Amino acid sequence: EADIYQTPRYLVIGTGKKITLECSQTMGHDKMYWYQQDPGMELHLIHYSYGVNSTEKGDLSSESTVSRIRTEHFPLTLESARPSHTSQYLCASSEPTTGIYGYTFGSGTRLTVV
Amino acid sequence: QKEVEQNSGPLSVPEGAIASLNCTYSDRGSQSFFWYRQYSGKSPELIMSIYSNGDKEDGRFTAQLNKASQYVSLLIRDSQPSDSATYLCAVNNGSGTYKYIFGTGTRLKVLA
Numbered sequence: 001e002a003d004i005y006q007t008p009r010y011l012v013i014g015t016g017k018k019i020t021l022e023c024s025q026t027m028g029h030d031k032m033y034w035y036q037q038d039p040g041m042e043l044h045l046i047h048y049s050y051g052v053n054s055t056e057k058g059d060l061s062s063e064s065t066v067s068r069i070r071t072e073h074f075p076l077t078l079e080s081a082r083p084s085h086t087s088q089y090l091c092a093s094s095e096p097t098t099g100i101y102g103y104t105f106g107s108g109t110r111l112t113v114v
Numbered sequence: 115q116k117e118v119e120q121n122s123g124p125l126s127v128p129e130g131a132i133a134s135l136n137c138t139y140s141d142r143g144s145q146s147f148f149w150y151r152q153y154s155g156k157s158p159e160l161i162m163s164i165y166s167n168g169d170k171e172d173g174r175f176t177a178q179l180n181k182a183s184q185y186v187s188l189l190i191r192d193s194q195p196s197d198s199a200t201y202l203c204a205v206n207n208g209s210g211t212y213k214y215i216f217g218t219g220t221r222l223k224v225l226a
Contacts, residue, residue, distance in 0.1 A: 045213060
């Protein structure tokens, strides 16, 4: 079944550690996105990609980086985690005709930095 | 002014009633409008999309769009306790970059 997968689902990690949040989709979507959402708050776009080797920063300043080497894979990396990075990270993808079909979201990764 | 505005709620309605959720947006060039439902601790789930002025119905859900007034609304008929969630309005930014701007969401509580 075509879907979008995020791992890990929950992560508790110490300050200063390097972490990579995984996102993969089996729908063949060109466009992929990373959003950050604090509890009860709005979604903020932190990175997006329109295809392989295409990545852009979003509207919210973030210390994370992303890569898009394969269409189906869009990992997000934090080189040195800090408590301020504690949040929920949501990955999404969309059809080429994005204006019609909207986003499909993964289950999210809830990150806690201690 | 925020680009997409929603009343944060909570909006409380009795079971079986019609819930009306509203969203206004600032970019007149916006062309695509979406409603997502997000249960606590879960990721958003697309429930409705609308692109033309007027109403669009899907089961118990009706989306309404008025581009002249720059608002989009979601009606939920025969509300059920399982409809209790946060409803997010999303609008494309009108510049063709395929990025959506999300509102802060309206929390709906359907009382049994």
